[in-house]
Amino acid sequence: MLPEVTFHSSALPPADRFECWRTLMSETHAPMDLRTENAHEFWVRQRNISLGEVTVYPLECNPVTFRRTPKLVRNSDPEAYHLSLVKRGAGVVTMGRETHAHSAFDYHTSDTSRPFEIISARESFEIIGIEIPKALLPLPPRIAGQAIGQRISSRDGMGALLATFLDQVTRDSHTYQPADGPRLGGVLADLVGSLFAGVLDADRSLTPETHRRALTLRIMAFIRSNADDPRLDIPAIAAAHHISVSYLHRLFQREGGGVTAAGFLQRQRLSRARRDLADPLYQGLPVHCIAARRGFSHASAFSRAFRDAYGMPPAAFRRQSLGLQAGREPVAAPQGS
Template sequence: MLDEMVFRSDDVPAADRFDYWAELLARTHAPMGLRSDHAADFRASQGVLDLGAVTVWSGTFQPLVFLRTPKLIRQSDPEVYHLSLVVRGGGVGVWRHRETEYKPHDLFINSSSLPNDVHSTGDPVQTVALEVPKALLPLPRDMAGRIVGAPMSARDGMGALLAGFLTQLTEDTAAYQPSDGPRLGTVLTDLVAALFAHILEAGDRLPPETHRRALTLRIQAFIREHLRDPHLTPGSIAAAHHISTSYLHRLFQDEDTTVAAWIRRLRLEAARRDLADPALRTVPIHAIAARWGFARATDFSRTHRAAYGTTPKDHRHQALHSHG
């Protein structure tokens, strides 16, 4: 079962519930100003799943106004994108560049770095949400503005894919092992990347740099999906996206890396996760290396030592020892 932190307002005296809820949101999300007509006896519940770099939670709460001000952003900014599936209730999100109304089966997209007011309506409000570090989905500030607050339905297309995965995950956490967490986080990151690419590509009149960013996000999601493929090469990636290999390399120059280095880093991270997984302790290191595209164990060991300063064997021993 995945590790889940659960909060229920009934576990706290009525007079303390609203303040406790505000503290909880500050810890699991970011500091916010909160207002509610129900503050005297606030009712809420929340379950938080830690999926490595990604956080997922389901929440039910009475109507609120969430305020993320420039002062609060300067105080603390976790640098994340926040996406919520509206299950019950609704509301309005207000940013400097946009105002968007939300209803059930809509996706709400926000950024911890942009000032905003979010007014929730309905009693209760029910959402399923996730947060992804911006470092995993790098977008220039002007493009982030195109994403944040963009109207997005969860009834079909990319929105439905993400919403369906989120809903299934939070409805039955018992179906997964704690070691599945980082893998599930990777899947969610890919789905969010694909959703962002879809939004950015929706307008034919968008500037070329926006299309380049959307294409890069799609390519990165494709690479994550095919990491285990030993035939994953710049040539095969370029062909799958109908671009030249030289153009693919230019796209990754904007990422301050090369295609090969990006693939190697992701493969190393995946192999390290498997080496640290107690459920895979009996799988030989060379088999894990081969699973993630390292055909020769000596190449894997050398690359691992160069990246992390330790051998795969030592990393596995350390990780499994800390588990035990």
Template sequence: MLIETVFRSEDVPAADRFECYRELMNRAYAPMELSSGHAPDFRAHQRLIGLGAVSVWPGEFEPLLLRRTPKLIRQSDPEVYQLTLVLKGSGKHSLGRQETICDAYEFHSNDSSRPSETRTGQGRTRIIGVEFPKTQLPLPRSRADQVIGRHMSAQDGIGALLAQFLIQLTRDTGQYTPDDGPRLGTVAIDLTAALFSHTFGADTSLAPEAHRRTLTCASKHSSSSTCTTPPSPRVR
């Protein structure tokens, strides 16, 4: 099976749960300030799946406020992009002066090099996060940077294809081997690049090889072992 780390808040004493979760998130992404009104007895379930250079982390947690400040960026910047598929709940994401309201079956994106703030809504939030080095994305950096923070639907087109891929991938990692990880990571990056290009309205900005891989995945997603997905995403 794929290399996977699992955090369950019930496995940790109540007084230590939020601090353990904060440390996990800082290791998984980049140093952040986390706060929550539920910190005294925080409940969360987080998985971290390694796919070569790509990390995928499905999770469910109580209301959170996450801040990536200029000071933290100066201290440490892994130079990564982050894409988050919201499966349950909602939130507000601020990137500089740009604000985005993100509801279920929408994506929001982030850049470790830019100050940001994410506030989740009331109730538990369920997500699948994807993170990868900026250098891995087969798009001009200027194009990718203009997409970060913009609204992207996961209910149709390329967004739905990427959402279904992530849901299928995280549903049961036991059916894959560690050698499958980097290949699945490549699929995730190529579909993300296709989504970014579609959002920007510049499909031709994809590198030719990545464009061919994306078209192949899209045409075969109903039968390929790495692209097989349920007919439509559903919150379980």
């Protein structure tokens, strides 16, 4: 499990909730002047997940105003960038003379070296926050700083890829080992750097290593989204990303964590087929139909791959998972499958 600290206001007396959370936020981000109209009945839930030097924190709370004043900047500056993926709610960010509104599916950004004010709308909100040291970002500060304050969408491109990564890490944080934290933090730094570079059209300032890693992550996300299509193969994956097959293989050799592109595609298909076989909803769907709906064109190839991966044929796995008797045949496929 990744190192994690959980804060829930319901564990404290009402009079102490806001002040305790204010202290936590000053440690998570930087000293700030936090204000709320709900101090006496304040509600907040936050998890701080450590990814080495990077912190990710899912947060839900009542409306709040965050201020980082010039005096606070002079007194303490951890030299970090902040991003918030807005899951629910809306607000306004003011930095100097610029004011930007943000809403669900946007990112808002700030810089601990620059004064700012963030006012959330008069409703509770939900975000996934990121605190990342400037030194970790694979962009020169003069470049990265130009992205701060700009409105960035999480609906497509690198914004969507970063959102997928954040959702998975926060949802599955208990499945990772502590040693995975710094590696995940490095991936996150590369994704944020690529996001900023895309916003500024400054891709030339990224290192080749970051380009390769970001491209590999985009390809993996593409494979996950399209694995059920039986037409998806290695040439199709390469063509969709405007690269050669040989370069695709080299990317996975460098950044694939020991798995080939073909192996990653097959792993996605097998894991989904395995899940369907263990699901009572699909009990009436023949094995070859499950193979087909998960992208396998040939039932025999699916059976061999499944047995190699899980140590038993798919039909035997289904019987074991569902407690069926040997020899029992499916009688009907579920409607809408």
